[in-house]
Amino acid sequence: MAESVPEVPSGEAARLAGITKHFFGVAANEDVDFDLRWGEIHALLGENGAGKSTLCSVLAGLYHPDSGEIHLDGDRVDLGSPHQALDHGVGMVYQHFRLVDRFTVAENLTLGHPETGFFTSRRSLERQVGELGRRYGLEVSPQAAVWQLSVGEQQRVEILKLLYRGVRILILDEPTAVLTPQESQNLFGTLRALADDGRAIIFVTHKLDEVMAVADRVTVLRDGRKVGAMPTSEADPATLARLMVGRDLSVTERPRTAPGEPVLSIKGVTAEGDRGLEAIRDVEIEVRASQIVGVAGVAGNGQRELAEVVTGLRRPKRGQIIMGGVDITRSTTLERIKLGLGFVPEDRMRTGMAGGLPLAANLALKAYRQPPLSKGPVLSKQAMEDRARTLEKQFDIRGVRGALPTSLLSGGNIQRAILARELSARPRVLVAAAPTRGLDVAAIQAIRQLLIEEADAGTAILMISEDLEEILDLSDEVIVLYEGQVMDRLPRDRADPDLLGMLMAGRGVDAA
Template sequence: MTKPYLIELKNITKRFPGVIANDKVNFNVKQGEIHVLLGENGSGKSTLMSVLAGLYRPDEGEIIVRGTQMVFRSPGDAISAGVGMVHQHFKLIDSFSVAENVILGDHNVAPVLNMKDIENNLAQLSQRYGLHIDPSARVWQLSVGEKQRVEIVKMLYRGSRVLILDEPTAVLTPQETAELFKNLREMARSGRGVVVITHKMQEVMEIADRVTVLRKGKAVATLEKKQINRRDLAWLMVGQDVVRQYKKKSPPGEHKVLELQGVHCMNDLGRPCLQNVTFTVHSGEIFGIAGVAGNGQRELAEVVSGLRPVTGGSIYIKGNEITGGSPRRIIDHGVALVPEDRLGTGLVPNLGAVDNLILKDYRTGKLQRGPFLNLRQARENTKNLVNRFEIKLSSLDAPVKLLSGGNLQRLLLAREITAEPHLLVAVYPVRGLDIKATEAIHNLLLQQREKGMAILLISEDLDEIFKLSDRIGVLCNGQITGIIPAEMTDIEEVGLLMMGSDQAGEIAL
């Protein structure tokens, strides 16, 4: 007789106003397996896992835990049934210790706390699964990888038999990712079931025992490990073949477009951030900046675009010094920015496409008709850009906050690219986008490179960095630890540099 599934979702349907997020979805998790959940943005992955974790109640369908039908009215019910979820954005209190975070909200903890015993129990639990943490450390003292381990230990401490991880490697180095996968396999071997939500094909190939693909709210396939291949997964996700073309037609030019010489700056807390940063970006070159989040990437983009003051060093655009220049002056020197925060910094959420696309043009005289704006011309220009960049809009005047992530990014790139800048600073340009939108954005960047534009690409995704970049600069603790031609290095070496290691061999600076 076969054992029952640890968790089984049968015909789960979840509706929101105007949309069916999950449409009769079947999903299950076996004991001792790692089950990967794949799908485009908006395919229903997060909704399905929120149902499983007790955050949503399904409109139809059943949740069966080890053969018994259950109704989850809250995340507490799911945790009591042995289902725990580690969210992409960790739910920890920085000022508390690791042990205090783990027991917070746990109704099974004794009324009188013996923190020494709790810390000893956590140390033993973490050691058993290779999750090295210090139970007495304060959360604010931990790295991102350590915080993730705390979240996992918290679920294990509460007896979770099924562990859900949402994009668990988004902020980890390759070495931390390998360590995480080792830990997840150990948890599966102990008889637990692990669900991993990811959009990275390499991770699916490496870790999955089974894969379930969602598309437009429906489960289109569940594949065993021996059935998994990249092409089929891409087709199942988007409903068509995804052609990857990353071969560069021409070598980078020799003209220096961006030059940083010994640049220093402070972070938002008034502490030193960038320290003696020196590099150049040439015409027709994509210069990739790799690094774990929080090592100065955002500050670097802001310094180059004039949004953050420089405390030392110099910045040049095509030989003209722009150090300390205002954003307007730097724009006039041919610098365009695609920021990390599309809606907060890049676009105005409550304005329509026309108003967002003229934000940089209305002062230049291109759209002036006497003392007024030529709105007819602005609308005509917007229609042309919408068609050229294949932006899907319900209306030119509808607030852009209603657009999907991919269409927001296309709109932002349309505005910045058509300004014909010398330098484009692209910060996490495909973060949160599905595979189809990612391909479109990558192709846009490559097209601009072939036209001679210099591109400073900042990304946490090493696959993206390696596919697009001509050279890779690694940023660690605000310092450039190495600059290497992309074809002369590998992910392992870049990962070592991301951790500040000096064991990565000879690096050309």
């Protein structure tokens, strides 16, 4: 394949040295070294929040590192903007595509292209697009409007856009997250052909199988630091899984109330995601009173859809959900709330809270329907305020200033407020999604303590979390979701980080 390009360069394409990037005092990258060679596909592996996207954004000129150097093709460069990075031949395909829906493929390609004049030759453009498409398996009609294309095709347009700009270092941020397995296979073929022509590819993923299938080398990040780099030929999934998640987990054993009757049963539930693909498939979960069942998995493997199906925000395609003996599969959200279902959603600011409203209103989101907050159709502002004061004290919510928007509170206080609202309704079942994500240590401890106390008081808790430490710390039983399916269910004493890491990355126990 190399004959089609006159010279295949070899050697170093890019080198990042000692990259450090902090956001509001939190390190996203800490002293990361990374090197990329021409002609290779280099996988960047890590959990959510490990710093993969930040590192890529530094190379793509989107973020300026706090310290560290970027070398491209041997020269030290300073990338002030994505534009400058593009001029150096570095381009990135973001998780959220940056295409103009109403424009055609050809128009999207010329948009922002330095050689685009007032008039452009449509024919020569279409010829080039066709050529690139055939050579790299990126076929897409230049005249089609972007909104008519499937997600996979839109991704091809993003790649074509970069190739058309002459990009030689391609960064793809979790490109397979939005693709079907078949589309992923096609993408891998494309990436291989691009690398064989001498380009350098950075492939961001958290899926071990993909690393093993497509990458020449792999660099593993964890908590913003580089924890390993090796050729894939020398790597094995178990090692990579351990590098990826194997931090020192401080697991505290705690005396537990014996679980009671099953309160929530999810039976063979299948549901579609926003894109119309099946996001969860034949999921079976049972949660008993006083039990915490942890659902582990890397984000985007069906967790959000699972939570939405249980809470009534999404209709399942098949299956049944039973709560306290009542079939709630077809019940409205309000009916479920009245039956005693509490929900701590993953998206705190827009789902869990109406961020623009004062805290008192948000604390009343569910209780406003009954006395003392309302009598008939009339609301009692005073009762609302009084209740807010009580809950603020009881749950130690700080930083509240009267009528100001709730969104001005810190993440930890917002989460305390959500828990205050949900727990004060005395739920029988609590669904908690990513309950401590992004919070500081003190808030994490407080939230976890609240969950444990709630379980001890008899509530059945379904906790969905990407944080293994949290899963292992709190759960009585662990369920691993991968691509919408339950990979395995393990009692707490059989779950360990290595095993969970493998399952989360799609590797069954026997495949290890």
